[in-house]
Amino acid sequence: MNEYLVDVRNERLSFFTPAGEVKALNDVSLFVRQGEVLGIVGESGSGKSVTAYSLMGLTAHPGRLVGGDLYFNGHHINEMKERDMRKMRGNEVSIIFQDPMTSLNPVYTIGNQIVEVILLHTDKNRQQAHERARELLQLVGINEPDKRLKQYPHELSGGMRQRVMIAIALACEPKLLLADEPTTALDVTIQAQILELMMDLKKKLGMSIIIITHDLGVVAGMCDRIAVMYAGKVVECGTTDEIFYHPSHEYTKGLLQSIPNLNEREHKRLVPIEGMPVDMLNPPKGCPFAPRCGSCMKICLKQMPDYTQLSDTHYSACWLLDKAKFESQGDVQA
Template identity: 75%
Template sequence: MSEPLLNIQHERLSFFTPAGEVKALNDVTIQMYQGDVLGIVGESGSGKSVTAYSIMGLIAHNGKIIGGTIDFNGHRINELTEKEMQKIRGNEVSIIFQDPMTSLNPVFTIGNQITEVIRLHTNKSKKEALERAEELLNLVGINEPKKRLKQYPHELSGGMRQRVMIAMALACEPKLLIADEPTTALDVTIQAQILELMMELRQKIDMSIIMITHDLGIVASMCDKIAVMYAGKIVEYGKTEDIFYNPKHEYTRGLLRSIPVLTEKEHRKLVPIEGTPVDLLNPPKGCPFAPRCNSCMKICLREMPEYTYITEDHYSACWLLQKEAYMKGGENS
């Protein structure tokens, strides 16, 4: 197998605030190869977006990577200067933010904003950049692209603004596209169109995608693998079918129990995950999900479990799996 496009090993990232150290990421490891589509799911504050922004080198001024490494496309990201990162950002890795209205500048036309990205990262002239911008708007399915280039963000609908954001992200044909909840503010019909568009573009330019979302339905339809995050740690990782049909961590099971199933004949109550998320200023010694877990054991509160591998591509950090493995070992001996 070729070298991974993205290789994050044991990343630890903290934000240093007046209240203390917020341990946002705690030993995160991710590997992605060219063409992979990875979904990162978890509730708000689990570390999904922080993981993505650390790949882009977009950590807030009070944030610092205090352990581990981030290797992307031959670059050691956590050792690069801001000037070096500017050459990679937008060129080799791009991001689509959650709300296009706050990401687009209201005082510049769409054409100005797309051509700025193109001219920053390529040697194209102003005329060539405008032609490329028109080509990109065509590519993302925006009608009358010449007219749209002269318009301002407020003159476009939400779906069209999001398509403009995708066009900007794809301007330099990046190796990796990070989509941070790109469809949250859109209605269901436009959401489906945007996701379909992203998958089509992935095929055209052999691009890898990281999809950050709360919506398990989205990752089921478009991702090859899923990383389930909780309290700054990946608690379960595996192929999409493994996560949906053979979940091993109690948090993953809780997420799946809270999804409505439309195909069932009988009505089924949705089961919420009781309790509140962990305070990352004072994270627990043991498993961070233990206080909310119905199957919690004494050891769960004392120690963080190692990963147990169910298959080569499917692993989870849960003491119940360690217990199962021990019991099986006892039965076989």
């Protein structure tokens, strides 16, 4: 019996395009325990959403899993057929898609869209499904639920539409909730309300959450652990405190340096990460962050480092952790 609810082992996933093979995920390993919140952070194109969608069998064409094993709640996802995946989606794992503005169908009422999910995944009749939809809207903090069920998406604000998306995701009380940029396009007040709502629902329902974001401020207050992704790889993973207070990978340090610090007495300029993301059609032989790293050594350009275990919960893939050894061998800064 696997001790983890989610266990991704050495996942490799590529998109086979006319221009060539885009290696979107390259040897990704992650795990999530029951009731745990994992944050996956990184810039656009780092592989965050692709990792989450692959857990639900939602990899878009022409993407294909080419290696590794994915386990969820006792299921070996690699070997599941589409009809079994459909039973799992919604019932055991649900997703909040990135943009609530476009995720809801504009020609159906809110009630129709929630009821459809309940009828599809449960044995409730239409009347029971309608009552369950009303309960879900109350659960996610939407006032006047009877009125909202009859409204169309364009009649609701962005924050309310995001709450509707959460209600749909929670319709069958899943064991795992995937939240893909759940606060995109929301102002900071509504953003805080949505994150607080997700944490309250986690406590009530006992579910696990994987939250995908490029905003480290979002994960700081709600995640137990954080995985930092860059160019289809997990470059560092640890508890929230370890990532924020003891970052060991240069990319993680760069992300942290680009966040404004309101506690500083003196005004300081933000330090951007120079350069551009790597070309995933032709990924480098060594560390993918090496071309943008201010502390790059010759070995960084030649070979991908192994993970260095910094504690029981913290590991990082960076040659700088073995810098003294390589300086003695002549692999000095490039």
